[in-house]
Amino acid sequence: MLAPSPQASSFDPKVLAAHFPILSRTVHGRRLVYLDNAATTQKPDTVLAALARYYTTLNANVHRGVHTLAEEATAAFEFTRRRVARFVGAPDPRGVIMTRNATEALNLVARSWGERLSVGDEVLLTEMEHHSNLVPWIMLARQRGVALRHVPIDDNGRLNLRVFAQLLSPRTRIVAVTAMSNVLGTINPVAEMAEAARRVGAVVVVDGAQAVPHLQVDFAALGCDFLAFSAHKMYGPTGLGFLVGRPELLEMMQPLYGGGEMIREVRLDYASWNDIPYKFEAGTPNIADAVAFTAALDLLEELGMDAVRRHEVELTGYALERLASLGGLEIHGPRDASERGGLVSFADPQIHPHDLATILDTHGVAVRAGHHCAQPLMRRLGVPATARASFAIYNHRDDVDALVEGLRHARAYFGVGGAAS
Amino acid sequence: MSEHGEVNLDELYREVVLDHHRHPRGRHPLPRVDARAHGFNPVCGDEVELAVALDGERIAGVEIQGHGCAICTASGSMMAELVPGRSVGEAEAQVETFRSVMHGGTWPTGSDPGDLEALEGVKHFPVRVKCALLPWVTLRDALRAWRQGHAQAETTSEEEGAP
Numbered sequence A: 001m002l003a004p005s006p007q008a009s010s011f012d013p014k015v016l017a018a019h020f021p022i023l024s025r026t027v028h029g030r031r032l033v034y035l036d037n038a039a040t041t042q043k044p045d046t047v048l049a050a051l052a053r054y055y056t057t058l059n060a061n062v063h064r065g066v067h068t069l070a071e072e073a074t075a076a077f078e079f080t081r082r083r084v085a086r087f088v089g090a091p092d093p094r095g096v097i098m099t100r101n102a103t104e105a106l107n108l109v110a111r112s113w114g115e116r117l118s119v120g121d122e123v124l125l126t127e128m129e130h131h132s133n134l135v136p137w138i139m140l141a142r143q144r145g146v147a148l149r150h151v152p153i154d155d156n157g158r159l160n161l162r163v164f165a166q167l168l169s170p171r172t173r174i175v176a177v178t179a180m181s182n183v184l185g186t187i188n189p190v191a192e193m194a195e196a197a198r199r200v201g202a203v204v205v206v207d208g209a210q211a212v213p214h215l216q217v218d219f220a221a222l223g224c225d226f227l228a229f230s231a232h233k234m235y236g237p238t239g240l241g242f243l244v245g246r247p248e249l250l251e252m253m254q255p256l257y258g259g260g261e262m263i264r265e266v267r268l269d270y271a272s273w274n275d276i277p278y279k280f281e282a283g284t285p286n287i288a289d290a291v292a293f294t295a296a297l298d299l300l301e302e303l304g305m306d307a308v309r310r311h312e313v314e315l316t317g318y319a320l321e322r323l324a325s326l327g328g329l330e331i332h333g334p335r336d337a338s339e340r341g342g343l344v345s346f347a348d349p350q351i352h353p354h355d356l357a358t359i360l361d362t363h364g365v366a367v368r369a370g371h372h373c374a375q376p377l378m379r380r381l382g383v384p385a386t387a388r389a390s391f392a393i394y395n396h397r398d399d400v401d402a403l404v405e406g407l408r409h410a411r412a413y414f415g416v417g418g419a420a421s
Numbered sequence B: 001m002s003e004h005g006e007v008n009l010d011e012l013y014r015e016v017v018l019d020h021h022r023h024p025r026g027r028h029p030l031p032r033v034d035a036r037a038h039g040f041n042p043v044c045g046d047e048v049e050l051a052v053a054l055d056g057e058r059i060a061g062v063e064i065q066g067h068g069c070a071i072c073t074a075s076g077s078m079m080a081e082l083v084p085g086r087s088v089g090e091a092e093a094q095v096e097t098f099r100s101v102m103h104g105g106t107w108p109t110g111s112d113p114g115d116l117e118a119l120e121g122v123k124h125f126p127v128r129v130k131c132a133l134l135p136w137v138t139l140r141d142a143l144r145a146w147r148q149g150h151a152q153a154e155t156t157s158e159e160e161g162a163p
C-alpha cells in the first residue's frame, strides 16, 4: 500500500511522508523538518486510524470476559504479541511481555533477574549506555551489593572488545549492552558479545530501543536472553514497550507487580502466579496502543527492514558528508555510515548545542540538544552536550539540506567563521 | 513576524546578550571566597561554578565558571556585573525579581535591571528560561548556604521552583 510494490527494494520517503499527517504542519512558518526520531518517531495515518478503530469498534477489557467484544479485544491484543515475536525473531510469543516502554522492560530484568545476584557478582555494562540501561543496574548494585563494570569506548565511539573480553569472568552474571547507541549511532557486535558472555555463564540483556526500529534484529540469532524496546520509536503509539525473554528464564523469575491478570489462584493470604507472559502483566494493559501497533509493524514489514536500513545508511552518509563540508564541526561516532545507525551527533565548538537547537527550531528543524540521557558518555566524550539529528523512513535529503542551511544561519548569527559560504 | 517566522531570534539574542556571551565577566579568580555553589541543569548539562566574596553583609565580588549556552553564560556574566556592591538581602531580592520577570512578570518600577533587561525576551522561549535562571538560583543557594553556615551548596535548575 505504501511502498511502490511489496517486493520493492527501495521506497520513496516523500511518498511515505504524505502518510504522516503531522509532517504537513508548519513550525514558525516553516515546513516541519523532524529530525528527532531517536527520541520518538511520528505516527502514520494507519496507526492513527487503528487507534480510532479500536475505540470505535473493539474496546473491552482483555482476558476476562466471555462477551463478544472481550473476546475480540483479547484476540487483537494477543495478535500483537505474536506479531512482535515474529518481527524480532522470537520463537515463542510467550516470551513477549508488554510493558510501558523499554525502560520498564530493562527495570523488570534488573529487578527480577537481579534478585539472583549477590555480593561478589558483577554486572558488565558499557560506557555508551542510555540512563535506562544504567540506572536500574545502579539501583541493583545499591540493593544487593553487586559490582558494576563498564566496557570503555575508543575514540571512534566503538566498544573496546579487547577490554570487554578481559572484563568477562565467572563473576560476570549479567552483560547488558545497547545494540545501537542513541548518541554515537554505533552499532555494537551484540551477537559476538553474547557468545562470549554465554561462555562465562552470564545472562545477556540487549537494549534494542534504537536498533529494533532501524535494523533487522533477530532475537534467536543474536543469542541474547532479553531484548527491550519501545513501540513509540518505531512509528507506534507511546506507552507501549516490550521485554522479549527466553521463556525458560522468564519461568524462573518473580513478578514485579501483583494484581489482576497475573495470578492463577488467590486466597486471603496466598496467591500463585499465572503462566508467562501474563504473570508479568498485572492489571489492565495498554490494549488500544498494543492493538494499533500492528499497523506500524505492517508498515515496517511491508517496506522491509533491509530497505529501511539502506535508506538510513544512504541518508546518514549524505548528512555526514554535508556536515563535514561545513567545516569545523565535531562529529561524534564512527565515520562510516555503514557502521552506524541513522543518527549524527555533532557540536560546533563555538555555539552551544542549545543555541543551535533554538536557531534550528526557528527554521522548522527539530533536533535534540543535550546529554541524550547518557551523562556518563558525555563525560567520556568531554562535552557537556551535543546536538543530534536522527532519521526515519520519511526523511529525505531535503531535510538534511534544511539542517545544513539552519546551521549556516546559526553560524552567521553568532559570527562564527565559515559562515560566508 | 520576523524574517525567520513567528519568533524573533533577535529578541532572544540581543546584541548586549551576545556581547556578554562572547566576553563573559566574572571569570577572574577571587582572592578570597566566602560562599560557593555548584549549579547544574540536568536537562541539558549546563553547569555553573559560583564563588562569592563577602565584606560583612555586602557582596564584594563574584566569580563564575562553568559551561553553558549563550543565554546561561550571558546571564551569569550580567550577574557578575550587577551584584557586587549590593547587600546579601538586595542580591536575594534581585534573584526573586528576575525569576518573576522570566515567568512572565515585569520589572518593578524603580528597579534597575541593568543589562539584565536584555534577557527579557527569553520569557518568550519557555524552554530557555531555566538557562537564564541557572546562575541566579545558584547565587540564591550560595547565599542561603552561607547564611546557614555552610560553605557549599548544590543547586539544580529543577529546584528553581514555581514563580
Ligand SMILES: Cc1ncc(COP(=O)(O)O)c(C=O)c1O
Pocket: A038, A039, A101, A102, A103, A104, A130, A132, A133, A178, A180, A181, A182, A207, A209, A210, A230, A241, A373
Ligand atoms: C538506547 C536507548 N535505550 C533506552 C531508551 C529508553 O526508551 P524509553 O524512554 O522508550 O523507555 C532510549 C530512548 O530514549 C534509548 O535511546
